[in-house]
Each structure stands twice: as C-alpha cells, then as structure tokens.
Amino acid sequence: MTTPPSGSARLALATCAELPDLDPDDQLLRDELVGRGIPVDVAVWDDPTIDWASYQHVVVRSTWDYTERQAQFVDWTRRVEQTSELLNPADVIAWNTDKTYLADLEERGLPIVPTIWLDPATNMTSRAINSRLPAFGEFVIKPTISAGSRDTGRYDASATQQRMLAITHAKNLMAVGRHVMLQRYLRGVDTVGETGLVFLDGVFSHAVRKSALLSGPFRPADLDGALYRGEVIAPREPSAEEREVGGRVVEALADIFPGARQPFLYTRVDVIPDEEGKPVILEVELTEPSLFFQHGPGSAERAADAIAARL
Numbered sequence: 001m002t003t004p005p006s007g008s009a010r011l012a013l014a015t016c017a018e019l020p021d022l023d024p025d026d027q028l029l030r031d032e033l034v035g036r037g038i039p040v041d042v043a044v045w046d047d048p049t050i051d052w053a054s055y056q057h058v059v060v061r062s063t064w065d066y067t068e069r070q071a072q073f074v075d076w077t078r079r080v081e082q083t084s085e086l087l088n089p090a091d092v093i094a095w096n097t098d099k100t101y102l103a104d105l106e107e108r109g110l111p112i113v114p115t116i117w118l119d120p121a122t123n124m125t126s127r128a129i130n131s132r133l134p135a136f137g138e139f140v141i142k143p144t145i146s147a148g149s150r151d152t153g154r155y156d157a158s159a160t161q162q163r164m165l166a167i168t169h170a171k172n173l174m175a176v177g178r179h180v181m182l183q184r185y186l187r188g189v190d191t192v193g194e195t196g197l198v199f200l201d202g203v204f205s206h207a208v209r210k211s212a213l214l215s216g217p218f219r220p221a222d223l224d225g226a227l228y229r230g231e232v233i234a235p236r237e238p239s240a241e242e243r244e245v246g247g248r249v250v251e252a253l254a255d256i257f258p259g260a261r262q263p264f265l266y267t268r269v270d271v272i273p274d275e276e277g278k279p280v281i282l283e284v285e286l287t288e289p290s291l292f293f294q295h296g297p298g299s300a301e302r303a304a305d306a307i308a309a310r311l
C-alpha cells in the first residue's frame with residue numbers, strides 16, 4: 001500500500017482505486033519528476049477525501065475504471081479544472097472519452113477505421129441491425145465509450161450463430177443507452193499489429209506495437225473483473241506513413257481545440273493497416289493512455305521535462 005497523498009505537493013498524478021500507486025509505467029514518470037525535485041502526490045480520482053484545489057497541476061494517468069461512469073469522470077475533470085490546471089484539459093477529455101470523436105477527425109480528412117454508428121435512440125430491430133452487418137469476413141462490435149477492450153467482440157459474418165451473437169451484443173449495449181460502433185475486423189492487426197504513436201508536447205516520442213486483442217464474440221465473463229485485457233507490447237519503429245498520420249492528428253487537434261493550450265502534454269494515436277496496408281486510426285488517446293515509457297528510451301524523462309516546463 002502506498003501512503004495517502006499528503007496534500008503538500010503542488011502536482012498530482014491521478015489514478016484509480018485499483019492502482020493506488022499507479023501502474024509500473026507511470027511510476028517511471030513519477031520517479032523522473034521526483035528526481036527533478038518536484039514533489040508529486042498520487043491521488044485516486046474518485047476519492048472524496050482528496051482536496052484537488054491544493055494542486056496547481058493535475059495530470060490524468062491510470063484512471064482506468066471510469067468507462068462505466070464517464071459522466072461522473074468528466075464532471076470530476078471539470079471540477080478539478082476550476083482550481084487547477086488539468087492535463088490534458090477537461091474539454092479535451094470530454095471529447096476524447098467517447099469514440100464518436102473519430103467522426104470529427106474523419107471530417108477533417110483523416111483516415112479512420114471505417115465505422116457504422118448505431119444510435120440507441122433509433123430503437124433498431126434485430127433485422128435492421130442484421131442488415132448493417134457485412135455479408136462476409138469478420139467484424140467488430142464495440143461501444144463508443146470504452147477502454148481496455150471492454151464490451152468489445154469480434155464476429156464472423158458468414159456464421160449465422162455469430163451474427164445472432166453480434167446482434168444480441170449490439171442490442172444489449174443499446175438497451176442501456178450506449179452508442180455502438182460496427183467496424184470490419186482489420187486483419188492487419190494480426191500480422192503487422194496495432195501501432196501506438198506517442199507524442200509528448202506535440203512531438204513524436206516513440207511508438208509501440210500492440211498485439212491483436214480480440215479472439216471472438218463478446219462474452220460478459222471475458223474480463224472477469226479486470227480493468228483491461230492483457231496486451232503484448234513491444235517497441236516499434238513506425239513507418240513514415242504512420243508517423244505522418246499521427247502528426248496530422250496533432251495538427252487537427254489544434255484546429256478542433258483552438259482555445260486550449262497547445263500542444264497537449266500527451267497524445268497517443270493508435271493505427272492499424274487497412275486492407276490496402278494504409279494506416280487508419282483506431283483511436284486517439286488524450287485521456288488516460290498508457291504512454292509505454294518502458295518501451296521508449298528517454299520518454300519518461302521527456303514527459304517529466306514537459307510537465308516541469310508547465311509548473
């Protein structure tokens with residue numbers, strides 16, 4: 001167990017109750033900050049005893065338990081921002097915790113994973129959902145608000161049984177008011193893998209390869225209470241094309257948030273090759289991404305420098 005935050009530091013790294021001492025990756029960041037003589041508290045975002053106003057800066061890190069209560073989490077960020085500088089800002093987090101932001105990026109000409117959006121307000125019948133599913137190949141059903149592959153399933157379009165499971169999955173999500181995304185399963189994730197490009201202060205820092213995560217239809221017991229699915233991470237040298245897409249996202253963000261202090265402290269852009277091998281955006285993480293410091297030599301130092309420059 002970690003000692004409770006003392007409230008004497010001016011900077012807090014926000015985490016969740018399950019990781020009261022951060023995850024090992026963010027501990028590297030904390031150590032770098034402490035090494036610079038910056039006192040840091042690690043504080044649990046929904047702990048009612050924390051006096052957030054006592055911190056000049058709050059950096060969101062491993063707050064991974066918010067996806068089932070996104071509104072509460074966004075409210076918390078807004079409250080914190082009334083008294084502290086929140087990194088990244090609350091408006092950005094509100095936008096980024098719902099993957100419908102991908103549509104904003106697409107509007108700006110960025111390549112995203114082609115997505116069909118299902119709105120719970122339309123009360124879609126099973127037949128209507130079925131008509132949206134591809135006729136062949138594999139596809140993915142996931143909610144727009146999620147993290148760590150929660151509530152995400154992969155289905156074979158040519159297997160009737162799996163189509164039925166997919167329809168039930170989508171209906172169950174929409175029955176509780178959740179918006180649903182339907183995407184083709186991009187097989188490049190199994191070969192090339194997913195590339196996570198980390199930008200610190202808008203500058204490319206390092207990249208990782210993430211192994212494929214989806215093995216089949218969604219089963220409620222899949223995660224068995226875990227916060228996220230285990231993933232295999234390795235350092236990766238991204239292609240020029242992948243880096244370019246990441247850089248264009250950073251530029252688009254400046255356009256989407258003209259009033260926010262730019263560039264953002266951290267931006268992670270996750271891409272997968274599409275059927276032609278071109279990188280397409282699976283998600284952009286501006287809220288609580290793993291920044292994979294362990295896989296980017298010097299990256300925890302760069303992140304600590306970027307934070308120190310803002311204090």
Ligand SMILES: Nc1ncnc2c1ncn2[C@@H]1O[C@H](COP(=O)(O)OP(=O)(O)O)[C@@H](O)[C@H]1O
Nearest residue numbers: 140146147148149150183184185186189212213
């Ligand atoms: N269209 C897709 N094609 C292939 N794999 C996918 C697709 N959508 C999601 N996945 C897999 O599921 C994982 C989680 O999906 P993602 O969209 O990144 O949501 P989150 O990480 O927020 O849960 C990805 O890392 C990837 O392995």
Ligand SMILES: [Mg+2]
Nearest residue numbers: 148149270283
């Ligand atoms: Mg992801």
